[in-house]
Amino acid sequence: MRADPLPVLTDATVKSQHEMTVCNSCRYCEAYCPVFQAMEERLTFTSGDVAYLANLCHNCGECLYACQYAPPHEFGIDVPKTFSALRVESYAAAAWPAFAAPAFRSPWTTTAVALAAGALASALAARTLWVGDARVAFPAAADFYSVVPHDVMVTLFGIVGLFAVVALGIGYRRFIRSIADPNIADPPSPLRGFGAASPVGAAARDALTLKHLHATGEDCVDAEEKRRPWRRWMHHCTFYGFLLCFASTSVAAIYHVVFGWVAPYAYTSLPVVLGTVGGLGLLVGPAGLFLVDRRRDPALTHSTQASLDAPFLAMLFLTSLTGLLLLALREKTFMPSLLIGHLAFVLAFFVTLPYGKFVHGIYRAAALVKFRRESNH
């Protein structure tokens, strides 16, 4: 029997350990997804093991409906729901700084506080507050930097962005350590070997295609025998929309820094096209996910996980909406208000990145790499 190096025996951990013990003696779900294949490599389950398995779970739901021991059976096995609760706990346990962990338990409050702070910061950054005469402040339409000077914007977002990256990085490291098997010399760096055939490459493919939301060839379930592609497609819209927006910002930064081309850019320019397409993805995707999740069988997701999803989706949607409105109406006189509003959302979004649903992508990717690495052994 292996010792549990860092026993965090919450209810969700204990329930997960019970469920994996039952599942490991049954194994009927083995072909559904990697969770059960990774489970079979183990005889007992430490708190780190179940945290790993929980983050490997994509909540596709198949195993609940296939389970002969699902509630109201006395074994009460509901792996998707139990793991969804454990995932939230694992996010909180890895949070940096540790005193921020309660943010995962009150996601709406966290979001509201972040929004208020973001609004205050962007208002303070806006030149209107320093220069009394608004007409002097806005000589040209669509000139965002006349509202918030470029250096102020770069400094503000530089600080917030750096903070988010550091917090996510430390959280990631803590998570990796918590799921590492003390008996296997697991390399602490997960980024060893990047080739397409390497575990990292394979895991990247798994993540980018959401392979395990349709691991059995059909899509994940919304309810018993109801397999639909919408959840996967909406997630793709969200994820790739986010990537395009990120690409848009990066290209714009290159334009500015390298070529000295200063915003605003034409509607046909690369940053605007990338941002517009990505922004539309971030409207469609989060709205779709919200609707899909609302119609999904509540037996599949724990309430703590569900309450983490909604504010994150709302933030993505509103950040994108304000951005697209700003783009469309940038010639109008009320552009400064739109800009300040959009910046408030973007700031709040970045600040809450390490304390909300966003981390699932990072931790799941880590679990996928670990799974691919174990499979190679």
Next chain:
Amino acid sequence: MAPPEVYEVAVLGGGNAALCAALAASERGARVIVLERAPRVFRGGNSRHTRNLRCMHTAPTDILTESYSEDEFMTDLLRVTGGATNETLARIVVRASADAPGRMRRFGVRLQPSLRGTLHLGRTNAFFLGGGKALMNSYYAAAERRGVHVVYDADVIGLQIHDGRFESATVRINGREQQVRARSVVLAAGGFESNLEWLKEIWGDAADNFLIRGTPYNTGTVLKLMLDAGAEPVGDPTQCHAVAIDARAPKFDGGIVTRLDCVSLGIVVNKHGDRFYDEGEDFWPKRYAIWGRLVAQQPDQIAYSIIDAKAVGRFMPSVFPPIAAASIRELAALIHVPAGTLAATVERFNGAVRPGIFNHEALDDCRTDGLVPNKTHWAQRLDTPPFWAYPLRPGITFTYLGVKVDERARVALRGGPAANIFAAGEIMAGNILGKGYVAGVGMTIGTVFGEIAGREAWRGVSSDASASHTGHRAR
């Protein structure tokens, strides 16, 4: 429930055979009602706990390796039943099993290659993706799409049969008695393994200590009603398929996870601390079925499998934790077995172990000499703490008593075959499986005879209708 109406086919039961019958009848156009005794969450009878079905095939498929010929399947059936089989019916099952995977897939069932650790079944058995409950979900969804009327919590308490013809069934639904009328009926309500009174009639008080591995809803009500109505019985009424399972399993519905795979790795003692049978006689998958009866014959129907640290990791993990101790005497205290006797048993056993090369994959040469009974394979000294014990009790899987049928699945009454009464699944499996068992054959019988029963039930109705020009046609 809808207002009283006459169905063309009523199916009594809600497991694999029942749904195969309902789908076979409804795809030909019959109006079908399924009366499932369990609530929706526990629907599907013992099929909920299954995971594969045995099927012949002449070439490798996407889910089955090599080939498994009709003759080989028949040989396996004859071997496990010791000839207690109706060879005509058995051959029908074997031949039709070849088409079963394709047919199942048409109804949305998903299949997969054999599970890891069950590679020995990869050639003979097609596995249901996710197991038997997933299979039943697919069948129920297919039945709903086809307009089959499924009623849950429907307890059949009476059958109205006159001159060999079924007329209606009395059904208690949510405490209210109703008559369900149908032109034909398929009996697919399983055996009586969860009827504790019935078990006690046969095995006496020992039955109090039996665990039922499957559904609590197989009380044999329909079987008994049919036997009382003059159906010819088949199969030994005093036999059941019983395996040794973990004594801590729930009384009902423990299913697969209550099995224990470590018997052949150690010794098994009764409550007095004495060994009583050769634990290493053969591979465990070939022997687990006899251990149910062996444990049932021990005082208080309890036994303990005892292993030492050398065995850990060599068997499928159990759902229940081992009872562990640093010495045999401490272990004896934990399991309430006389410590002196158990220590003496282990000492005698250790002294009798002959040198050999341990190999759990083969019938190795590790055996004891001079013991009664000897352990003939995989005998290793119990000398490495911690020592583990798992308590064992008999776990009943199914009963053999059923109703006799012909090749059209018609139930044999004393005056000849019933006109419109058909049977499928465990309630008639005794025709083919008079005794013994081979993995996955119960599901094959249910799938094949479910289809035959549904088809024949509809054929009788449709030919009646055209003969009498009543004009009652299905959609």
